[in-house]
Amino acid sequence: MRIQHIEMRRIDLPYVAPFETSGWREEGSHAIIMRIHADGVDGWGEAPVGPLPWYNEETSTTVMAMVNEILAPMLMRQDITDPSDVQRIFAPVRANRMAQSGLEFAVWDWFGRTRQQSLKQMLGGVRERVSVGVSVGIQKDIDTLLKVVGGYVDNGYQRIKLKIKPGWDIEPTRAVRSAWPNIMLQVDANSIYTLDHAEHLAQLDEFGLLLIEQPLAHDDIIDHAKLQRALQTPICLDESIVSPEHARWAIELRACGVINIKPSRVGGFAASKQIHDMAMAADIPVWCGGMLETGIGRAANVALASLPNFVLPGDISANARYYKRDVVTNPFILNNDSTLTVPDSIANGAEIDMEYLDAVTTQKVLIKA
Known part of the structure; x- marks a missing residue:
């Protein structure tokens, strides 16, 4: 398959209570939600980054920049025949693994939907x-x-x-x-x-x-x-x-x-x-x-x-x-x-609440092939 477009959403989803570690404190999720589209089918993924580089070097801003400028063009130029192809396609890229993973998860989800298989399978x-x-x-x-x-x-x-x-x-x-x-x-x-x-x-x-x-x-x-x-x-x-x-x-x-x-x-x-x-x-x-x-x-x-x-x-x-x-x-x-x-439904099994996802989205970017 060839990906026709990729949608990225930065979210602001509050936690039930702040979460504090030895080095930082978080009030909510600022993950980047990714959706790929090819042949009439969507695949969903998530890069669970924060707004600041405390866990690792990546942030919500760096993930959006990397996907928009580097990773999405690399992925959309390729014919993908299996989700394992993504690792090969991104092999030249150093670090930025959370940005890569969000797209890779979406590709796995897409293949699960088209093959009618669960992610577990x-x-x-x-x-x-x-x-x-x-x-x-x-x-x-x-x-x-x-x-x-x-x-x-x-x-x-x-x-x-x-x-x-x-x-x-x-x-x-x-x-x-x-x-x-x-x-x-x-x-x-x-x-x-x-x-x-x-x-x-x-x-x-x-x-x-x-x-x-x-x-x-x-x-x-x-x-x-x-x-x-x-x-x-x-x-x-x-x-x-x-x-x-x-x-x-x-x-x-x-x-x-x-x-x-x-x-x-x-x-x-x-x-x-x-x-x-x-x-x-x-x-x-x-x-x-x-x-x-x-x-x-x-x-x-x-x-x-x-x-x-x-x-x-x-x-x-x-x-x-x-x-x-x-x-x-x-x-x-x-x-x-x-x-x-463990879900036994097709793909990752997550059923997206689009109304609430729209409500917590603070930035949305659409990247076309």
Whole structure:
């Protein structure tokens, strides 16, 4: 197929509550929603970027510029016979993986619609339900933290992830572990520590955590390998793994015991599957991270998490965790066993609420072939 036009929308979709990490605070989603059109069929994708370059180097503005000026023309010049072609087409492009992934997701969705296949089928998923947890941002005090966590436990979440930073790490983790001795618990530092904190971070070993996520610099692998030797708790790499090559380096250096795969971070599904297969061959478990996606990106994550080596609960909470109203009419609902049901409808399964999507759109660009 040849794409005839691509529509991009910048949105402003409020969260039910602000979300704070060790490095930034967000009030809502500023993702770029992408729709490709070819042969009378649409395909939808999402680049879950923010307005500022705090998680990685990309922002809503850079994604729109890259797609408009570089990526869309590259894609629309090509005859695409399979969604895996997108990785080859974008191979000359350095970085800008979230911009690439938004388009790649839309191409996968388009092929799902034309082939009458679910995204799970296309990716090789094996599960009807995927285990999920919830990510809890930094709170104003421990009493508030326990109240927030308690609410999620009451909702049925069986795995809790705590955002941590220096001064908000050991005691909050201790408090949650004391309150819920048997719950699956992990922490996420979002790159705020250094090797000088190794002895301090080792105190987290006593809490029986599933993992410590990205404690050191966002682009580091070597120091994580050094830190892993000083800890009993497995390190999980997130921001450092931006490609299959980075995953291979981390595995060979034994820099982690777990890998977080966010398809938008690594450029899409093709790269995600390569990392999944590489980690499985090395007996390293993976789990699907989230970027607080709308229902469009969330559907993509749920399908990916149905692959066999996604053995740890993902950050793919029910839509209501983040949004009072989402841009889809069929939000994911948490099952009573802390899982989400993988859609078996064609393509990604997201049903777009066009009226509400129009309402939260702050900028729209149409790119024609």
